[in-house]
Structure formats: C-alpha cells, structure tokens
Amino acid sequence: MENLTLYPTEILILLxxxxxxxxxxxxxxxxxNGNNEWLKGHFSKTFxxxxxxxxxxxxxxxxxxxxxxxxxxxxxxxxxxNSRLALYTCILAAIxxxxxxxxxxxxxxxxxxxxxxxxxxxxxxxxxxxx
Numbered sequence: 001m002e003n004l005t006l007y008p009t010e011i012l013i014l015l016x017x018x019x020x021x022x023x024x025x026x027x028x029x030x031x032x033n034g035n036n037e038w039l040k041g042h043f044s045k046t047f048x049x050x051x052x053x054x055x056x057x058x059x060x061x062x063x064x065x066x067x068x069x070x071x072x073x074x075x076x077x078x079x080x081x082n083s084r085l086a087l088y089t090c091i092l093a094a095i096x097x098x099x100x101x102x103x104x105x106x107x108x109x110x111x112x113x114x115x116x117x118x119x120x121x122x123x124x125x126x127x128x129x130x131x
Contacts, residue, residue, distance in 0.1 A: 017126070021064070025059075059100070066096055072085065090130060
C-alpha cells in the first residue's frame, strides 16, 4: 500500500474518471431510449440530427471503456507503481470530453459546454501530473 501514499492525487483523479465515465456510460446503456429521444431533440436543428443513435453508441462504448481503464489503472498503480496506463486513461478521458464539448457547442448548449470544462480541467491536470 506504499503506492497509495506515493500517488494519492493520481489515484483520486482516476477514481473521479472511473465514477464519472462508468456511471454515464451505464446510464446510456440502461436508458438507451430515453437518452436517444432527449438527444434527438437536443440536436434536431443541427447537422448531427440524423446521427444521434450512432453518436450515443460511440460515446457509450468510450465512456465505459474509459471508466474500466481507470479501474485497471488504479490497480496497476497500487500493485506495481506504474502509472503509464493512467496517463493513457486521462488522455482518453480528455478526448471523450472534447467529443462531448463539440456536441454541446454544435447544439448551441453553451451552459452544457461550460459544465464539461470543469471535468476537462480535472482530467487535463491528470495528464499534466502523469506526463
């Protein structure tokens, strides 16, 4: 457990990513129809309107993968002290957040886009720490 005290910030950021992304992905999976219907309305006046189910599927897969990768990264740090996978997890999380930010900006949901900024700051700090 020495690695827990050597990497507390990194582990906490990974826990944040795990909770945030896994919950969001699982929510999309368990309420597929509700998410699709809401997002169809959200993107109805944009060039993305016909792509909503595909976009939801891509984001769902990436969110679950990012959350699971965060869990594996935490275990990897605790067992071996190796943080390379944690860096890749934070980079993937940043990419997913940029995809979500793009969607919010296209939909002209500037408040939603601003909310993503807070998540992005945490993740990009993780990239900074682990680089």
